Amino acid sequence: MMEDYAIEFRNVSKIYKLNGKEKKKTEHKMFYALKDVCFCIPVGEVVGILGTNGSGKSTMATILAGISEIDEGEMIVNGEQALIAINTGLNNQLTGLENIELKGALLGLKPQRVNEIIEGVADFAELGEFLYQPVKKYSSGMKSRLGFSINLCLDPDILIIDEALSVGDKGFANKCLKRMKELKKHGKTIVFVSHSLPQVREFCDTALWIEAGMLKEYGEVNAVCDHYSDYVDRLNKMSAEEKKRENEEKFQKRLVTDAKEGFWDKALTFFQKHM
């Protein structure tokens, strides 16, 4: 039986704790990073995630990748997911080749598989002779190319890309987009978190707009992008005073009113407060 949905969110919420103004006070605020989000992403779809700063995009990415756990609701993921993390796990002292081996192992690849990918990664990252140089001598673009290329060699069913293409020059970004289009053809589900509207419009089928931790819109890419850019324009036109009020309003909406804590959460809070 084929699963229709790659990812399904049912009333998912993620809560962060905030410190109160005064440290000694026992009360502490809880804050919804994501609040009551529901959506289904079909297999093979490329989804762009849009949203202003602090609206919960990155939280969403880490949750989708299975790194962070949700506090309420249910998340169903069919298939293996992977977050593309560019510069993580690269060691400055080691050479490019050693880094491929190390990061391959970190990502959980088997030794034979690591040996298989080395050539492909080196080619894709356009390292040339730099493959045998320590990574500390690389330019920052080169580093991200290396990191990105290793990640692409993983073969997950669901790919989550968090602002990955904002680094590296245009040529490389295009190359990556091309590679991802190939993956798209192979029926991979791709979640693409980006600030760049043109990239989202070009690459994605649908878009998902999160605002203040809540799902604002999910649908055809151009429609959502239009609405989003209108919203951003409206925000930019606001005076500082209005903006502040709007932010305050959003913040109040995201506070948790009825908080219940388990034993381990309490232990955690206790630790953080007294140490």
Next chain:
Amino acid sequence: MFKGVRYVVRENANNLYRIYSIAKYELLADMRDSKLGMFWNFANPAIQVITYWFVFGFVFNRSQVDGIDFLSWMLGGMVIWFFISPCITNGCNAIYQKINIITKMKFPVSILPATVVLKEAFNHLCLMIIVVVLFAVNGHFPSLHWLGLIYYFVCSILFSISLSLMTSVLNMLARDTRKLILACMRLLMYLTPILWDIKSLPHVFQVIMKLNPIYYLVCGYRDCFFYHEGILFYWKQMLVFWTWTILLFWIGSTIMYKFRTKFMDLI
């Protein structure tokens, strides 16, 4: 109740290659960091040994313990301390050190203490070679009894992993854990009869000292090198040691299991 234990054991067993790779490349990166590389792995312990030998052997004029020259006797216990001590101090930093990895990719966090211990184990084996040469020069030649070292080495690895499991999680909850441990390390060294003979104490204190799991390892190493009493001779201490190790492992893996998804929010 044993869910955590099962979880940690399974995760470690499934990721042996990951553990090996991380330890290997970390060692490599460490060596590349300095011009002399490996040399410092030996120089540091050597200088410490010379210091202690100068103070205790030379200034306080302790020439012999149980008929063994003081330098050899001290070295026999010191060598395992040089393994345990960095395991404890680096072990509690194991998760925190890798924070940018565990927040950016799906990663089996519970293997991190093992990577640290494996890395130190390599350093320990290097040091052992030098110690063996030194002993041979001093007239203690390798014999079949030295095979017991393998058992004690495995013991110390398991103990270090168990302890690090616990401290590394506690260190994520409160960074003070590491500060506390660093501050207590010197105390722990002098409390463990490494530099002094336990027989100089009254009987009550001797019993208390023997509750220290690290002293069991020190005893074991010395036994293999000089006394040749055999593994079962220290059965009381053995019992205490394994109780400690199993208890620590149980506590460590339980809290590791409980907090495994929360590290992300603890930074």
